[in-house]
Amino acid sequence: MTINLTLKRSTDFTGLVVVPSLAPETITLETAGKDPGEVRLLGGKAVLSLGGQKKLSAEMIRRAGGGLAKWLAKNSVAEAGVELNPLFGLGLPPSSAVNAFVEGILLGAFTFGNYKSENEKKTIALNLLMDGESGPGESDLKGFIQKATIIAESVNMAREWAHEPPNVxxxxxxxxxxxxxxxxxxxxxxxxxxxxxxxxxxxxxxxxxxxxxxxxxxxxxxxxxxxxxxxxxxxxxxxxxxxxxxxxxxxxxxxxxxxxxxxxxxxxxxxxxxxxxxxxxxxxxxxxxxxxxxxxxxxxxxxxxxxxxxxxxxxxxxxxxxxxxxxxxxxxxxxxxxxxxxxxxxxxxxxxxxxxxxxxxxxxxxxxxxxxxxxxxxxxxxxxxxxxxxxxxxxxxxxxxxxxxxxxxxxxxxxxxxxxxxxxxxxxxxxxxxxxxxxxxxxxxxxxxxxxxxxxxxxxxxxxxxxxxx
The missing domain is CATH 3.40.630.10 (Zn peptidases)
Structure with missing residues (x-):
């Protein structure tokens, strides 16, 4: 599975929107789910759980990104947008939050199917949505995303080569x-x-x-x-x-x-x-x-x-x-x-x-x-x-x-x-x-x-x- 990331203004996207959200202490059918990476469709949007406030960390955000990648693939979503703004009010440095989120998405998208005769190669377009008013500027966001992409691609290369059989x-x-x-x-x-x-x-x-x-x-x-x-x-x-x-x-x-x-x-x-x-x-x-x-x-x-x-x-x-x-x-x-x-x-x-x-x-x-x-x-x-x-x-x-x-x-x-x-x-x-x-x-x-x-x-x-x- 390949996820192509594009940074885009929220006003320029009209498709399915994913909203990262902390899980409240009391979970109901109308709130984000308990576990990081759980996705629920609420009010026309997909709500992505970041887990609870008490356990919030870059690792929980990374896990949420991984869960989102799997959800998009499982539900055959060809294109979606995900709001970045909710990541900026969590008390973590914006660079840490964005890096972890992007790493999680791209690491969670990794599959190894090089030798399967029926290897369906899915491609998903995921738009990272900014409002242009709050949070880091566009240039900084592009830098965060590029760094996280290089790191994730390098990890996935190590995974892929490790998977390769000894006759290869x-x-x-x-x-x-x-x-x-x-x-x-x-x-x-x-x-x-x-x-x-x-x-x-x-x-x-x-x-x-x-x-x-x-x-x-x-x-x-x-x-x-x-x-x-x-x-x-x-x-x-x-x-x-x-x-x-x-x-x-x-x-x-x-x-x-x-x-x-x-x-x-x-x-x-x-x-x-x-x-x-x-x-x-x-x-x-x-x-x-x-x-x-x-x-x-x-x-x-x-x-x-x-x-x-x-x-x-x-x-x-x-x-x-x-x-x-x-x-x-x-x-x-x-x-x-x-x-x-x-x-x-x-x-x-x-x-x-x-x-x-x-x-x-x-x-x-x-x-x-x-x-x-x-x-x-x-x-x-x-x-x-x-x-x-x-x-x-x-x-x-x-x-x-x-x-x-x-x-x-x-x-x-x-x-x-x-x-x-x-x-x-x-x-x-x-x-x-x-x-x-x-x-x-x-x-x-x-x-x-x-x-x-x-x-x-x-x-x-x-x-x-x-x-x-x-």
Whole structure:
């Protein structure tokens, strides 16, 4: 479904009008509904509930926008208008209210039907109505809408690419997609293939891809910005398919592993948005792409690998592969760009789903200021995080017997151990944070502005964080 947005004066529109409205404490058939996104036809207009005053926030407005998108599609509405003025008297900054509303509409409109033989592509014309007298001026409104549109389109790109099956996106075809996007938006794109990675000593990421006919790739995207100085580096795990390798997952555990590339998709989408938005802060995105398969050439339990930073890794489980590709990616990123901050994002451990469920992603960091900034950005964007410890004592679980480090520490504190492993590949000079988004890679059911499937988690969080930097 596509929703085309147009800013228009209220007096120039004569079709169905949607009026956003707070729900009163006492709900009747003549009032707005209780839940954000509920639409009721009252007095010739469609009344869109924003929920109750006590719970009003940008997130509730975003959910209302998502509900409106679904209602328009369900009722086959070809064109409608929605009044913006009610959003300006809610006590929120007009920019926040409009951004959240537009994001919700466009995120709620996302569907993935690329491979359905009967994929009906609906197009809806939605006019955003202003009265020209109160609230922000036309120029400001256009700016708010454009920003929110870029952000939503970037999230939806991350969702769409995450949805793509492994016979369509593999490390090699992912490179082609990244190069195309980079050329379109003005990013610098560099690609290191498996031979180049092997020659430079990146033995961990190369080993993970050895079992596949499409070997590992490291994709580097650069947004120059205008502020100068060191860049912020985002490092994403992109396992285009993860069977577990010789530590084979059960069959139902392999299904949905196309989403194991979600961290990398969030990084690509964030870099594309940074370029389109013209962010002042320089940003680098490094995507570690691999496919973890079983073959005679695949790496095995008991193998010992040598990573790019020279440390040796004893393989206990070939299904703990994400930390291996990230290890070399983190070393490469720090050495090459000396970033002001480095943040990796990965569907790393099932343990984070046990710890935090599907409401928050795990956050581990060596730097309190960076962790606090990311947490705050998560609260503002509603892509929420929760910090876990990185006490040195946890290293004992992965201290190697025959090598420097083991790639698995067993079941206890699984998410923390994943972060502790990655910490061994970052120096103390660089503020670093690790986001474990395994619980947020896909929605099990339809949500207010996300259908079942890939969520695109991390894009709005990163953009909120980057916008907060001076």
């Amino acid at each position: 996106i593999n490390p090699v075809t992912l490179v082609e997609r990244a190069q195309k996007v980079a050329a379109e938006v003005g990013l610098k794109c560099t690609v290191l293939d498996d031979k180049q990675l092997d020659e430079m000593g990146a033995g961990a990421i190369v080993a993970v891809g050895k079992g596949s006919n499409t070997p590992s790739r490291l994709i580097i995207l650069e947004h120059a910005g205008t502020a100068g100085g060191k860049p912020v580096a985002l490092v994403g795990k992109a396992l285009t398919m993860d069977t577990g390798g010789y530590s084979l997952k059960p069959s139902d555990g392999i299904t949905s592993m196309k989403y194991d590339k979600s961290g990398g998709m969030a990084v690509i989408a964030t870099l594309a948005a940074a370029a389109r938005l013209g962010l002042a802060t320089p940003v680098v995105g490094v995507i570690a792409a691999a496919e973890n398969m079983v073959s005679a050439a695949a790496y095995r339990p008991d193998d010992i690998l040598k990573a790019l930073n020279g440390k040796t890794i004893e393989i206990l489980s070939t299904d703990a592969e994400g930390r291996l590709v990230l290890a070399d990616a983190l070393t490469y990123t720090e050495r090459t760009f000396a970033p002001r901050a480095m943040i990796d994002i990965a569907t790393l451990t099932g343990a984070v789903l046990i710890a935090l469920g599907k409401n928050r992603a795990g956050l581990l960091s060596t730097d309190d200021a960076l962790a606090e900034a990311l947490f705050a950005a998560g609260e503002r964007s509603f892509e929420r995080l929760w910090r876990l410890p990185l006490d040195e004592e946890y290293f004992e679980q992965i201290k190697g017997d025959d090598a420097d480090i083991k790639n698995s520490g067993g079941r206890p504190a699984g998410t923390i151990i994943g972060g502790m492993f990655l910490k061994q590949f970052v120096t103390d000079e660089t503020p670093w944070a690790h986001l474990d988004i395994a619980g947020m890679m896909s929605a099990d059911k339809e949500m207010p502005y996300c259908p079942k499937g890939g969520m695109g988690f991390g894009v709005r969080l990163f953009l909120e964080y980057l916008a907060s930097l001076s």
